[in-house]
Amino acid sequence: MKSYDVVLISPFTDISALSLRGLSSYLKEHGVSTRMLFLSNVLLCEEVDTPNWEFTFPPHVIDQVIELCEGSSLIGISMMTNYHHSMGHLTDGIVQRLGVPVVWGGIHPTLRPEQCLEHADFVCVGEGEEALLELAIALKEDKPTTRIRNIYTKTDGHIVETPLRPLLQDLDTLPFQDYDLEDQYISRREEQRIVNLDPGLLEVYLDYGPRSLRRAQSTFQIMITRGCPYKCTFCGNQALAALYPGQPYVRRRSNANAIAEIKAFRERFPFVRAILFSDDTFVHTRNEEIRDFLEAYTREVALPFRCTATPRSITSEKMKYLADAGLFLLQVGIQTGSKRINELYQRTWSSRETVTQAAKIINKYKGRIIPLYDIILDNPFSAIEDELETLQLVLDLPRPFVLQLYSLALFPGTKLLEKALSEGIVDEERLLYQKDYRVFRRNYLNVLYVLLARGFPHGIVRILSKPVFLSLFNRPYFESLFNRLVALKNGWRRLKGHVLVALRWRRQLHP
Template sequence: MKIAFINDSSQQLGIQYMSAVLKQHGHEVKLFMDPQLFADDVIQINSLGKLFNYENKIVKDVKEFSPDLIGISIVTDFYQWACNIAQKIKAEIDTPIIVGGIHPTSVPDRVMNNKNFDMLCIGEGEFAMLELANSLEKGAIDYSIKNIWFRKGEEIIRNEVRPLISDLDALPMPDTDLYYSASPHFNRTGLYITMTSRGCSNACSYCCHSYLHELYKGKGPTVRQRSVNSVIEELDLNTNKHKIKFIAFMDNCFGYDLNWLKEFAREYKEKIGIKFWCIMHPNDVTEESVHYLKEAGCHTVDMGVQSWNEDLRKNILFRNIDNQTMENAIQLIKDANIEIMTDSIFDLPNQTDEDILKSAEKYIEIKPKRIYFYMLRHYPNTKMTRMAYDNNWLSKDRYEEVMDAHNVTSFSVGGDNVSKKLIKYQILFYLIDLLPKDISRFILKKKLYKYFPSFIGPALVVILRNLLAFDMNARLQRAWTINRYFHFTVKKTFNLKDK
């Protein structure tokens, strides 16, 4: 069986694992990547996006590959992109298309209304995709495969969700070469992306896990951890193959298991020894856990704060943690000379200007390495979106747009409500990152933020901030983006063929 995966401009671990499982069982897999030049989640310039559009080339290349099955993994931000490219493919070849990823998982009925999609995978796809490929190879589709919905004539067959994969070590190593062969920009910067666990013990209202906890209730533990040996084996394999300079662990709560972290620190320091970035929940940050992070060679910790208003955090965001715990966590990480980055969400329901300015005061004093400022973005079927609909924080029309991914504004450059006032606050928080404490205090005391320019869009503010950032994460992301744009603009301009 020949399976083609069509990919947006990001690197997706889910596809890497599915590819590894399929190849392990004799199937041929190829990735077709759309670089989304000037049409990604940050840079959106319509005229240049049309000039450097790769969709027709992808359709042509997929047609030449002549796959038996086409898979598209979809996030909400790129759902309309997926609909568009699926329509173009169907106009050329009648190959079945299966979609998966967090957007189809969250709103499967709505996604299956699009008749260009023949099948839909809910949740984890490794074994569902393998069973589907095996049945297609035998010449007859098995319509009873768990996790997969099928279009059969006018009927939609909705199969139940299978239990979560409990033993992550049973999976083969993720197929990193699938991406590295599709575009050199993935490995040119030396950044390697992986996960040591799946799931999250928390169910914050704005996050997809608030829905996934409900979907998988009774289907297995919410968090599953790979063994340290499995992680080290993967990293050892890839560090010997590629020039890896920095590793990003994309776990939702890295090191939540202290015993695991202790063993990891010892093995990682001895056998890998490469600087890394990780995400941690404040509740998991202790003197002991920070000691192990430092021992392992952790360079940066990203930690969600979201709001310094405890009432908002508890009753709106469903994050049951107090301010003192967060302050202590930030200080412990700083004391260990590990870079600390924090995430904050603004334009929350019932949030006041006073809340935002108190957050600014707090950040001036604790001074993390970098503050990531996000405006609230509603995603399909999250607890936040359902609360917003029930409480009329979202209009019915906007709710329908959210659920169908229409008029999407990426969370990284804006939100569902981008106002001049929020843009000024956005600039304020970015300046707090860059300026000495005394100057930041002066700006806040004299309310100079009121005079900040608001005519520039949030996307431009983000781009300028990223250009001025010197933390490791920003430098790598900047290099990754520059390499992607350089490679594919040159390729398009001079009509270069793939090697």
Template sequence: MPSMQQNENARRDNGVLLISLTSSLDNIGVKYLHSALLANNIQSTVLFFPADDVDEYTEPMKNFVKAGDFIMVGISLMSIAFEKAVKITRIIKSHSSVPVVWGGIHPTIDPDSARTHADYFCVGEAEASLVEFVNRLKEGGEGPVLDVKGLNHSSQEGYTIAPSITNLDTLAFPHHHPPYAYVSDAKQILPLDTRLFRKHARYHGSQLTVISSRGCPFKCSFCCNDLLKDTFGSKVRRRSPENVMRELEANYYTSPVHINYVDFYDDCLISHPDKWIERFVNLYKKINVPLMFHAIPSFITEHKMALLSSIPGGFALVGLQSGSEKTNALVYKRKQTRETFIKAIEIIQRHGACGSYDIITENPYETEEDWHKTIGLVSKLPRNTFITLYSLTFYKNTELYRMALRDGLNVETHKTKSQGKVAHKSREVRAIRVGFIFGEAIAVNLLQRGDVVGNAALAVLAFVCQYFIDPIRYIRLGYISQGRNIPRFTKLLFSFSSHFLRNYVLAFSARK
């Protein structure tokens, strides 16, 4: 793997430019590709493009691409960044003949939408196929490259899928603060120095992201994993704990900023076998920074939580999605009963970890009766938890998308809708917030009234929850999740305060 030390930022002629469109620098997919190219002696530059006002960057982008003399430009996108990717592709193609390749989750789940804009699009995991593709481009030759599996030319009929990586331990480690990196900032494209890293990284770079497995044991109908299983197979692929630790140590000890949490991006960290978790926890004692990890309720056991709670603090991020068993079984196709969920909450609680519970709102298949069930469950959550509300998005070609299409619902929202933007003023969202803080009886009662007085009371209480009680709860959870350690908690406050205030102000303005 390349040196983890920060190299001097420099664009190199005829290398690859990778563009990340996420709103922060936390794009682990692009970081993996960047490291794979560098490890194979291919010059690679990564441009993080968190800015949304793409038009303001037209000239800087043109100049940047021209000066770099790249052999190809790769753009990594999720569905939400589709319009942004189209604009950036247009800017690049308006003055340059460099091939533009789209990759990431969106082209994998919706390849046809990529072929109309990009020269090539990648379906599947690109670490190996991108290296092969770049080497083929370097060899030159007539016409487009047509025979690298997974890298599809837009003129080709159908598409091929990149073979999935079977041994994840062979991959070069992604860097927390990558070398040869740039960022869009103040209408310029600038080298990613420590100041800009702090400015644009999630929570100022204080959360170190890592992924120890690829794939999910579940196959929920609304999730991209529903489609990825057809692409990558249903088996969860795992790294060894030793390999994960080597990456963590390399990034942790070279991080330019203090690390508050190690954030596992695995779909379900806790689906690792007991032995894996035992080995990992033993190795991890060297670092011992609080963990954040996703956990499917049915995989949460006393033994696993006991092991993980030997690391101080931490957060378990758990999907509830709906309190209605009918919705979970028939709409989301999740094998999750109410009992399993309650048992999981109790285990997390017994081991003193904080919990964050995800709930999907605005599901057109749900009735008020289903909302009552969700309210009933969230009202039982212990005090060291918070809830995160999402808005249902029909991702193209998922099982739920196809079902909604058959049922005549509006499904063409996946390219523009952010699942993180919930309808704060909807009765459902308000009632869930109120139920979580003030209890089931009050929330359900106000919902059932449905008159002007009931709705007004719901609005006022939801406002109080969101802007007065939730922030205090977050601060308290921050303290608990840092193992009740005051020096660590102080550093956490320092890293999170500006982000927290910004979101607070944004949420206020969004209400208008």
């Protein structure tokens, strides 16, 4: 089998893997060959559509990964915090059996380099393009690797830190994402193994996208900015920006450059049906900037698209440009309706009035644009009054909308985690690695939110949130009853899943 200088591994459910595809192109542009593996456990083994953070790859898949990595001089893995466990296991397997050095990069290694160096030989802190290239060349040419900026390593048990390169300011100098499928592989549930990613599979898997929007249509993801101007205390951006004091953090590609990338993708893969602008907050820019971008987009691309916004960034003018250009789904971070919690989150710019005003503007386009409102539950600093204020806000928003609920995950580097640790509210290890943002506490109020998210009539939820019902049901016995019911249901589902997986592996070993 042909070998490559660098093998890049993505554990994400979503094979868009924007960071790795960008890094891969950057390496190739500078003469370093790459192979990419998309190894989501969801794509491989789960019988349900959600990742299992405790997942470890079965031996026959690790064998295949080893085979696909053989002959390379470096293996790179991109990481979010929740993947620490499963990628740690995979990395240990690779290092022991292959002896090829492994570098981890992405938000988690950036914020927790020391922990990541327990598994990986190198960690890339911050932006990776130039650092990864320098590391790959050094390893290929057998040169020292301890002085590469942004690359941390360990010698004699001590961590060797290096200074950070400045942030890339001109994003137009970066190549487009790597979609050369002949060097790309994907883990497949159907075959129970890793297979070559061909255009047919790409079309299917680009349907996956973010969790709530799966199987909408084959969607190309792109970012036209890096960074976010806000500093919400639960978000990784605040920690990332802090690494680069005094440097412009929000950077934007030129319209022409972003549109050229979309056009190039569509020419190559005409099945693409929609575009997803995955920027932290796509709409946060001046009216004219959105207008100019969307005019060019309509002229040259004209595919339906989805994007993200903060409530504050929504204006009537921008919504008109967005709607005219084909926006069909707008993800808006509301997070809370409580003034007190907005202060805690450093989101005082996202008041109830701002949210209500934004929702009214969006609602003028009902039938054409569906808003997707993000709400955070399970905040240990919230009181029942805060939760009720949020519920009330959601109930008052004009319909239709989709509600996307997250159980608060306290990620490394965030102010909220620091606060929770200093107040002894959390045990870090448990929260960081085992916390599942889709698993909510099963208390009465959360059940009301889930009912809303599942389309239950607002009138009934409003009645169920009256003090009389709250005093009856918002009690620990209700939560424990629900926990038991859900445990029963999950136990049954897991058992069914294990049996199916075992049968598949058996078939795989004894065809």
